[in-house]
Amino acid sequence: MSDWQKSSISGNSNQCVEVRAAGGRIEIRESDAPDSVVVTTPQTFALCIEGVKRGEFDHLTP
16 A cells, blocks of 8 residues: 655645555545545546546636
C-alpha cells in the first residue's frame, strides 16, 4: 500500500482530496474525514481524471 497523496496546491490544508494505490485499487478520501474511503479501479479513476482535465466538473466548484 502506498502513502496517501494530495495535490501540492493544497499545502498543509486539511480540506483536500487524497488518493493512494492499494492492492490493485485506488482509494480516495478527504483529509478532514480520513475514515471515509471510496474505493475504485485504476481504470475508473483514470476516466474521472480525464473528465476533470476536460473541465466536465467545473460547474461543481465556486
